[in-house]
Amino acid sequence: MVVFHFVFDLEVFGHVSAGTTGSGFWRRVAVFSASSLCSILSLAFLRLPVLIIAVLAVVVFVAPNFATSTAFDSPWLWWTGLQTVPLRTVDYEPIFPWFAAFLAGMAVAKLASHLGLWEMLSTNTSYRGFGALTFFGRHTLIVYLIHQPILISVVWAGTILF
Numbered sequence: 001m002v003v004f005h006f007v008f009d010l011e012v013f014g015h016v017s018a019g020t021t022g023s024g025f026w027r028r029v030a031v032f033s034a035s036s037l038c039s040i041l042s043l044a045f046l047r048l049p050v051l052i053i054a055v056l057a058v059v060v061f062v063a064p065n066f067a068t069s070t071a072f073d074s075p076w077l078w079w080t081g082l083q084t085v086p087l088r089t090v091d092y093e094p095i096f097p098w099f100a101a102f103l104a105g106m107a108v109a110k111l112a113s114h115l116g117l118w119e120m121l122s123t124n125t126s127y128r129g130f131g132a133l134t135f136f137g138r139h140t141l142i143v144y145l146i147h148q149p150i151l152i153s154v155v156w157a158g159t160i161l162f
Helices: 002-012 024-042 050-066 075-080 095-114 117-123 125-138 140-161
Strands: none
Touching: 002 140, 024 095, 050 095, 075 095, 095 117, 125 140
16 A cells, blocks of 8 residues: 555656556555445454355455346445446445455464464464564554554655756
8 A cells, every 4th residue: 555655656756657656566555445335344244254264255256247236336336346337436446346355364373373373483483573564564554543643744855856
């Protein structure tokens, strides 16, 4: 998300080509903006077995290939990703198919838990050197709220100075 917004700021100030963040790899980075809704939706699946969650991930991933309908063409349903109207946006990705990645991650995490991987990693002292990086994981809301004003200030200052 931070990298996407940094490149977006560079685009706004004309340091990279117009449309850079609206296509290709950068379009995929924007999927993180749906993480809050995915977190809430995932609560309904949290207690399901790993195999069921994995199957649901596949269903959610392929749903746009068979479940699109004009019934979802109303703007208030575009968040689903099941509309037939193509959308041109920068910082948005629909729930279908992107909730699939969230469910797949949940299935992998549950499997790792069943296999004791988390316990093994927590007792292995060789991984403790990443302490500075854990700040970002523990304070994601702070990072989310302040990264864009900081980045746009840096790009603006760089534009004036150089």
